[in-house]
Amino acid sequence: MLIDLLLTGLYKGMISVLRLAKVVIPSTIFVVLLQTLGILQPIGDIFAPLMKIVGLPGQAAVAFAIGIFASIYAGIGAMAALSLTVKEATILSAMIAMCHSAFMETAVITEAGGSGLLIFTLRFIGAVLVGGLIHIFWM
């Protein structure tokens, strides 16, 4: 009985891990490639003034954008390629946790009958707000 539950859980877990691997590994490679090809730095410079509001380096904008447009796991994969301090990792994590998978999750919300656009807007505002707050109050 308990073994049964254990195996079902393991099986479902392995399936999601494999599904994640397909997303995490390519996005990590993508960001590492951007880095070695010298593209990440200029992108970071463009977003640096914006990201400064939430206390993040400009390059973090790439991970945040990947999180929003792809998924939370792709965002984490991109994060893995950046070297962040604990404070920066916490801010970026909170922001991605708050606002991610814009297309898929908004589709489900709209399908269920909620206002997808309004909810996405609130999630984005929430992410920026939380990033700023953590930045200000971090000891």
Added chain:
Amino acid sequence: MIWIQSLSEGMLLGCMTVGKLALIILPLTILLEVAKRYGWIEFISIHAQGMTDILRLPRTAAVPVFIGVVFGIVSGSGIILQVAKEEKYTKEDLTVLFVLVGICHAIFEETIIFSGMGANLLIIVASRVCLGGGFAYMMAHILQSGRQVERYTS
């Protein structure tokens, strides 16, 4: 040469991240199976109904809110869509429900995976719960200002 080097470097980093995620996700999926089998979810849903009154939602909304907060929007969408359809919620009800669930969902899975990145988990959970609850409360009072909570307490 530089391509191959960064490909392998990215591959390694990516695999390490997947490994970290696996260590977190596997125990969690097992725990969720146990929770489902022993009816912990229904138990908590029933006891969470005070919250639906605060958000001016129908009482039955405790189940989809709880499912969404614990399992996530996409994983829990089967149950959420089903309840939303059967109970004939209004568009305002659904929007308030999804403001909360949209900001604050898959709360265990999506929080713990960030521990691998060295983030402070307590701050992430606290910010999602506070902002999700706060924004939902705000929207409930904007969208449903004229509504009587008592209507639903049948």
